[in-house]
Each structure stands twice: as C-alpha cells, then as structure tokens.
Amino acid sequence: MQTLAMILAGGVGSRLSVLTQKRAKPAVPFAGKYRIIDFALSNCVNSGIFTVGVCTQYRPRSLHDHIRSGRPWDLDRSTGGITMLQPYIGRRDADWYQGTADAIYQNLDFIRRQRAEVVLILAGDHIYKMNYDVLVTFHREHAADLTVATIRVPIDEASRFGILETDSNYRVRGFEEKPASPKGQFASMGIYAFNPEVLSDILLSDHGDPESCHDFGSDIIPMMLGRYRVMAFPFSGYWVDVGTIDSYWLTQMNLLENKPELDLRDRQWIIHTRSEERPPAAIRGDACVRNSLITDGCIVSGTVEHSVLSAGVIVQPGVTVRHSVVMTDTIIESGVHIDHAILDKRVRVRSGAFVGWEPTSAPTALESQPYGLTVIGKNTIIPAGLTIDRNCTISADFDGSSIETNTIPPGSVIGL
Secondary structure, eight states, X not given: OOEEEEEEOOOOOGGGGGGGXXXXXXXXXXXXXXXXXXXXXXXXXXXXXXXXXXXXXXXXXXXXXXXXXXXXXXXXXXXXXXXXXXXXXXXXXXXXXXXXXXXXXXXXXHHHHHTOSEEEEEESSEEEOOOHHHHHHHHHHTXXXXXXXXXXXXXXXXXXXXXXXXXXXXXXXXXXXXXXXXXXXXXXXXXXXXXXXXXXXXXXXXXXXXXXXXXXXXXXXXXXXXXXXXXXXXXXXXXXXXXXXXXXXXHHHHTTSSSOSSOTTOTTSOOOOOOOOOOOOEEOTTOEEESOEEOTTOEEOSEEESOEEOTTOEEOTTOEEESOEEOTTOEEOTTOEEESEEEOTTOEEOTTOEEESOTTTSOSSTTOSOOOOEEEOTTOEEOTTOEEOTTOEEOTTOOSTTOOXXXXXXXXXXXX
16 A cells, blocks of 8 residues: 655744754754654654655755755655655746645645555654554544544643544544643644545645635644544654754753653664764763763863764863753864753854853753753854853854843843
C-alpha cells in the first residue's frame, strides 16, 4: 500500500522570537546537530514512506539548503523521493498559502499524480518519534475517511490545543480548537491520515467558502464531523511542540538527563540529518565539561555545564557556559559568562561580556519558573564587557555599535 506524506513546513514560528527571524521554524537547529524537520522526515523513512512532499513558504532558503535532494534520509529517488513545494503566482491560479489546508489544496495536482491510497499530513515543527505505519493501519482497519493522531495532555494545558471528544470506539464526536473551557484531554497532534478522494472533496469545498480560514484545525475537522467517518488515533509515545522559546530550551535541557525520554542514540529509530564534515570536538587545557552535548568541530577551553553546543563552537579559556544552547560557529571569548541563554549561529561574544542569569541568582532546578531566557540572534556581536541580563532578546545581525550603556536591563529587546 502506497502512502504519501505531505509535510507542512512553511510556518513563521513567531513565538520562537529571533530564532525564526531568518529561517522557517522547521529549519531551526536542535540538539547540536539536527533541524526540527529532521524528526518528521526520519519518521517517514523509518516507517517505510519514501514519497514525501514538503510545503515551504516563509524564508525557505535554509530549509531548502538543508534538505536538497533528500539524500541523508534516503529520499533521493527517481521514483517517489522528496519534492519541495513552494507556492507560486500564476496567470490564473495559485498564490501564497493562506493556511494549512490551503497549502495542501494548492498541491492537489501533485497529490493526485502520486496515486497514493493514504495521504498523511504532518507538521514539520514538532519533536517526536512515531511509526506512521501503525497510524495508517489503524486508519484502514477503522474504515476512516480521516484519522487524527491524538495525545493526552494535562487539563490545565488543553486550552493550547485542538481538543477532540470521542466515543468508546475512538469515533470523533466533537472538536474545539484551543477551547477556553476544554471538555477533554485528547489533543490533536497536527498529524492526519486522509483518504485521497475525501481530502480532495473537502478541500475543494473549503476553498469555495469565503468565511473559512483554510486551516485543518479551525475549519476542516469541524466541517467533516457528522458528514464523514472521523477517527482518533491514540498515541502514547514522546511528542513535544517546541513552539516557544521556553519549550525549545527545556526540551534540549531534558536531553542531558541520564536517561532522557527522547533517546537520540536509539539505533532502531535513527534521526537522520545533513551534517558537515568536521573534525572531532577538542577539550583543551583546564577545560571542564559536565553533563553536556558537544558536537563535532567544537573547541572547549573553558567550563561548559548542562549545555548544548552545536558544531564549531569555540569556548575560550576563562569562559563559563551553563544551562544554555549555543549554535554553530559561535565564538565565546575569554572571561565571558553565559547562563540560561540561547545563542544562534555565528554569534561572537567579546571578552568579559555577561549574558543571562547572575551566578548567585540562577535557579538550582530546571523546573523553576520563569526560565528568564536571554536569546541572541544570528550573526550578532556582543561588545566586550557588556552585561545582558535575563529575559532579553537581541536581534540578528546586530553589531552592538549603537549600545551606549554597559548593562542591558532584564526584559529588554534590542534591534527589533
């Protein structure tokens, strides 16, 4: 049975602040060597799905550069393989995608050409492992027109999700998108299995509705209830929406536990990615590294504790990095202190600067709230001796020349 996977990867991801200033959310780096979209792509190939369409839109270059022909995921195939689906302006039809459902609607011609028996629609911006073959089998065994993958969430978090009401046979009887007073705890994961004919019919109907937002959660699922057979697939594995700065950071901090819930070392379910060839990480001199992920090409001569360092990061002598995520080719010069911060690619922190929590006030438990994370955008230069306090945001490409103070107070936003 042929299954086609359509990955929605065009989202702005505005809640990730400056991390998505220059890239789409699915292209945001994760865990030192991956991109967020690697998880959906790897789930596809690990599930035996080798025909994949990726719908891109917002700042797609980084995503296109990462995926290219799909070779790291074994998707560089003459039959099937991966296809990047960017919106276009034509003489008569097509336009920028107006919503998740519209992104699929504008690619119905591509979907029809694949002649798949099941169409999977996936979000490209979640961290999880899932065997889609189990979902597809459930979909077929229950003779469903649409199957929605669901996960149980705490009732106090349910208002953040689309919540489904089901009967004892997993038939969906009600659905509310981000309800103020949730009636259940089964949340949509943004993962859908459709019969192709039903998908085509419902999207054509939705496209002609001037009142629709053209979104699967807000419009498509409610429209189908009572008219089609909609089922809920209960998923009990690991799944995280890293849609906020706090969840993005905390998910990576959780990887540093002795037995993390998300096991990236599982050889039975490899997360594939495109990686540069870099030399092994070097730990030099009096360096101290504790409970951290250090990627190839890093040179560490200072102290790194409970942190994630992407490829090529340089930590000079006298530096302390704690509870932080530091991305590719960032240089941290001597005497710098970084705590509870996220530094994007190619940041340079000049000597003696301070970024994040005061050493005496940093929380001892990761569960402390709020996290007060300071986020530094891509290609930014932090001047020597500057103190940037907690919960600050510094724009990408900021060179620091306009800063006329030695201290950036808590909660400041610079350059945006």
